Amino acid sequence: ETGVTQTPRHLVMGMTNKKSLKCEQHLGHNAMYWYKQSAKKPLELMFVYNFKEQTENNSVPSRFSPECPNSSHLFLHLHTLQPEDSALYLCASSQPPGWTDKVTQYFGPGTRLLVL
Amino acid sequence: GQQLNQSPQSMFIQEGEDVSMNCTSSSIFNTWLWYKQEPGEGPVLLIALYKAGELTSNGRLTAQFGITRKDSFLNISASIPSDVGIYFCAGQKETSGSRLTFGEGTQLTVNP
Numbered sequence: 117e118t119g120v121t122q123t124p125r126h127l128v129m130g131m132t133n134k135k136s137l138k139c140e141q142h143l144g145h146n147a148m149y150w151y152k153q154s155a156k157k158p159l160e161l162m163f164v165y166n167f168k169e170q171t172e173n174n175s176v177p178s179r180f181s182p183e184c185p186n187s188s189h190l191f192l193h194l195h196t197l198q199p200e201d202s203a204l205y206l207c208a209s210s211q212p213p214g215w216t217d218k219v220t221q222y223f224g225p226g227t228r229l230l231v232l
Numbered sequence: 233g234q235q236l237n238q239s240p241q242s243m244f245i246q247e248g249e250d251v252s253m254n255c256t257s258s259s260i261f262n263t264w265l266w267y268k269q270e271p272g273e274g275p276v277l278l279i280a281l282y283k284a285g286e287l288t289s290n291g292r293l294t295a296q297f298g299i300t301r302k303d304s305f306l307n308i309s310a311s312i313p314s315d316v317g318i319y320f321c322a323g324q325k326e327t328s329g330s331r332l333t334f335g336e337g338t339q340l341t342v343n344p
Contacts, residue, residue: 158335158336159320213329218280219329220263221330223276226272226273
């Protein structure tokens with residue numbers, strides 16, 4: 117498998133559920149990202165990981181909990197979400213800044229999340 | 233955060249026509265990226281630009297990194313129905329690490 121993969125592709129959950137989104141990249145990158153994409157709004161950066169360490173949390177509510185066990189895998193753990201959290205959640209990867217001067221992000225297909 | 237001004241917001245064209253869209257900013261960028269996103273999918277990288285003045289083609293797509301480093305444009309020649317989608321520009325600043333600033337997208341509709 118190549119590129120960036122995400123599972124599941126679609127998820128429906130209740131506000132009291134706990135679920136996790138998974139992202140895997142096969143590009144040999146060392147930086148990974150979570151984005152939220154809501155209708156009619158630009159992409160919102162949520163978290164950045166460089167070499168498994170979180171380097172950016174863009175004021176994301178604690179009901180979203182990321183985990184990066186290694187440079188190839190990224191998870192987003194979801195707990196007690198709200199209906200307004202329904203969106204397309206995108207994972208991306210790149211080489212980290214300083215590693216290369218060509219920091220190009222490649223996106224996965226996304227997980228379409230619906231919170232009821 | 234800061235956004236890029238991407239225009240037009242939407243375009244309705246006939247198959248075979250050429251298309252042009254652009255992104256502008258008051259800030260200087262080191263990298264310009266153009267992505268295409270289809271419904272239910274993630275953005276797919278079309279063209280990456282790393283140098284001011286750079287003109288790069290990918291099939292029927294051509295993009296340029298503006299000389300001032302504050303703008304970029306994307307042209308699509310001889311459009312076909314499968315060009316339908318949302319096209320996003322994204323810029324990366326030297327001072328922002330790997331963080332990208334995104335435009336709001338151009339929705340392209342191609343009528344056969």
